[in-house]
Amino acid sequence: MSERKKKNVAIIGAGWWGVEVYLPALQARPDVELVAVNRPDQDALDQIVERFGVPRGYTDADEMLAKEDLDAVVITSPHVLHYEHARAAIEAGCHVLVDKPMTTNAGHARELVRRAKAKGVEILVPYGWNYLPFATTASDLIKNGRIGEVRHASCLMATHTYDLFGGRGLAEASEHMFQPQKSTWADPERAGGYGWGQLSHALGLLFRLIDLAPTEVYGLQTKSDAGVDLCDAAVL
Numbered sequence: 001m002s003e004r005k006k007k008n009v010a011i012i013g014a015g016w017w018g019v020e021v022y023l024p025a026l027q028a029r030p031d032v033e034l035v036a037v038n039r040p041d042q043d044a045l046d047q048i049v050e051r052f053g054v055p056r057g058y059t060d061a062d063e064m065l066a067k068e069d070l071d072a073v074v075i076t077s078p079h080v081l082h083y084e085h086a087r088a089a090i091e092a093g094c095h096v097l098v099d100k101p102m103t104t105n106a107g108h109a110r111e112l113v114r115r116a117k118a119k120g121v122e123i124l125v126p127y128g129w130n131y132l133p134f135a136t137t138a139s140d141l142i143k144n145g146r147i148g149e150v151r152h153a154s155c156l157m158a159t160h161t162y163d164l165f166g167g168r169g170l171a172e173a174s175e176h177m178f179q180p181q182k183s184t185w186a187d188p189e190r191a192g193g194y195g196w197g198q199l200s201h202a203l204g205l206l207f208r209l210i211d212l213a214p215t216e217v218y219g220l221q222t223k224s225d226a227g228v229d230l231c232d233a234a235v236l
């Protein structure tokens with residue numbers, strides 16, 4: 001990574017969530033220079049560049065990685081593209097923040113960690129809850145034995161995403177610049193469903209708190225009208 005005060009950062013796959021959350025957050029940081037953004041469709045890319053004043057836009061992520069002097073990238077592309085985009089960014093020598101799920105294949109996730117270590121860069125999945133004060137306090141209490149030995153942990157998560165995973169969109173996003181794509185959230189062939197899209201938050205927090213590794217996993221699920229998982233239950 002360079003020694004400049006502001007780090008050059010780019011976004012790969014600037015879709016609904018990337019534009020609504022990551023792009024404004026990066027531009028608000030005094031230590032970040034958002035120098036480029038990637039999205040495959042030119043018309044939408046032009047809208048992003050114009051609205052947010054991003055210096056350069058690319059429809060091809062590999063071209064952006066080759067041409068830009070980047071310190072880090074944020075990957076918010078569809079789930080099934082996370083592996084190839086993260087791998088390309090790591091090989092380009094960039095630190096990587098890849099939105100969950102890290103990959104849709106456990107072997108690919110382990111490979112990315114190995115590649116990042118070999119390149120001397122960091123790869124991180126932004127489990128935001130894990131860094132909030134309540135999570136830090138709870139983790140300290142558990143690790144210091146203040147509430148006893150962990151013998152059982154129960155985690156429940158519920159979100160207003162019935163329509164999203166049913167392929168009917170998200171009412172809360174009706175006035176956003178872009179809409180959540182059905183192909184990302186409600187297509188069983190492209191890692192749609194509650195497990196990939198939401199349960200990963202709960203599991204990230206659970207393992208942050210209890211610091212244990214499961215030896216066996218049992219799971220049940222019900223499916224939405226679109227054919228992806230909607231309600232999930234797991235015993236670890």
